[in-house]
Amino acid sequence: MKPIPYGRQDISDKDVAAVVEVLTSDFLTQGPAVPRFEAAVAGHCGARHALAMNSATSALHAACLALGLGPGDLLWTTPVTFVASANCALYCEAEVDFVDIDPRTYNLSADALTAKLETAERKGRLPKVVVAVHLCGQPCDMRRLKVLADRYGFALIEDASHAIGGSYMGEPIGNGRYSDITIFSFHPVKIITTAEGGMALTNHDKLAERMNLLRSHGITRDPDLMTHEPDGGWYYQQVKLGYNYRMTDVQAALGHSQMERIEGFIARRHELARRYDAMLADLPLTLPWQHPDGHSGLHLYVIRLQLDRIGRSHRAVFDALRERGILVNLHYIPLYRQPYYAAFGYDRTDFPEAEAYYREAISIPMFHAMTDAEQTRVVEAIEAVLA
Template sequence: MIPYGRQDIQPPDIEAVLEVLHSDFLTQGPMVPRFERAVANKVGAGHALAVNSATSALHIACLALGLGEGDWLWTSPVTFVASANCGRYCGARVDFVDIDPRTYNLCPEVLEKKLSEAEKAGRLPKVLVAVHLCGQPCDMQAIHALGQRYGFRIIEDASHAIGGKYQREYIGSGRYSDITVFSFHPVKIITTAEGGMALTNDETLATRMNLLRSHGVTRDPELMTQEADGPWYYQQVELGFNYRMTELQAALGVTQLERLDDYVATRNRLAERYDALLAELPVITPWQHADSYSGRHLYVIRLDLEAIWTSHCQVFEALRERGIGVNLHYIPVHTQPYYRALGFTPGDFPEAERYYAEAISLPLYPTMTEAQQDEVVKALRQSLEAA
């Protein structure tokens, strides 16, 4: 089986983790701050807070921005459920903005229209989560301009996008958002086994997220609300969580980060090779915006269902039977049972649903060989030709 994604673990990664295992700290040592500084310096952000998952990062980002009961969070329907669930964790209501049919990201034109209608109804969002699907950034300049006009805060869900660029700046620099979130899950661009990170240029937001990721507990006298009893003293100043990253994970992240640019370059080279190999097949290959340099976490094709003799499901199953570990990213969130129970129905976001009816994620990872890629294309061709 050729998987759709695969981590790349090399000797320096193993050595770094072993070094931590032999050290005095498995948690709350020097390695997590080192990883945070390395990522912040890489992307040009002022502050970076490492946590145990991107989901946790989204949660504390929403809380730091003051999202709560009665507020609205908007995001894309084509994403993993965590991009919406983070709003529900805070007690907020969630809505979606349909996608651009070329980029598969949240569409700024649809967003603008929806904001105008929401303003009249008194239902403007407090937070917008802009998801950089597959690694290609959203049109952040346009989204930021709308945020300034309508008063909402912006989180970039860049779980797919570390190492990518928007307008020649690394994603995560925070030029057009309040907080950016990265994921370090094993199939992502770099991995810490599990893990995530929230980045911001706002010191107040960074301080709040730092508290929230560790039980709301502090030893900083400036954050305490009453006098310390002694040098052992700490205070819980708000309700937080145990979302900390371990030293083992951070050590892996430090060495993985050293190969980030190479990983992204390889993913782009393989994606461009797919573009050429698939040019004559009845599929739509990923369109890339001129302002972006995608992290290329995923390579999603869309089937031209009117030009083939078989169904979406049949092509998917045929590829799996031929040893190609394809996947589908993602089932539109509003069609999930939990969100349907909140009032969403099929047909609410037609572009997202058309995408879902045609999309297949082909294997793409930095250690993939051209021979494996040729095998994927061969299997796809055979699957499309099957009656």
């Protein structure tokens, strides 16, 4: 029987046709497909600017640079995230620290952040940037984080790699009401895909201008950004040290086509989540809790094992599910446990909720192309392993 992955892209005939159209056009890159995709995402989210890049990691790096993060500065984020949420600071030669998670949403805890900021203010060592990660697609408590950002003077990035198509307080994630920059990921297991790719959204003209330069070698053809009048129609200038972070038109065509189905993708994920909620309700598991202020993109469905009731270890359950062809995963190993970060000397006792999460969490299959039969098979495997 074919294994069931924890996530999988859904490519339609229309998606394929959109890509083929670009492949047979005059532009494989730096053509019209990228701005068309950017306009579609910006319009969906209600943001002024959207800048497509070759990955969400690149977008995070460009966002940090645009915000002026550099040597001697601090970036704080959650430890329960992919390494890119913290690595972006190290690329800028800044330092990283972590804030413990909320025990119900698994996002960065506003209470823990408040306490950490109060201590940091007394020590005179406040963060310049906080990266709030919308884990599983559920938005963080952005209103509280924005109040703290205004009070303590840090910039706020939403790492919404899991969250396109979701909403917060009735408004689309990515609209920039509570943050300086929002980042989306379009990796194949995410809600929509461009194969690889990411995007930065902002309502700030200067931040958009900086990120636009940074993603393309620091080169501009805009006379207003040049040091003198152009020498001719061929002329361009490199005005900053930038990177080759551009998205191709091939990728953008796929993303634009996928955006046309995003509402259906999110609706199906919520249907699957409701079915999981019902079918798993009587098992010794803690099921995902959704905060009423947010509407999750449901990139992931994370269960937590009630180990005191199961009689099997976390690893034993994980391995047994994989042996049955249910390709579960764990999102994520707390970053301070990674050897590279552990060398900086973080104290695990500072993050009791993240540690508890890591002892118990398993991501079970969740993707919009999943059939009811596949989902039933997942549940039956969980029941058998926990019996």
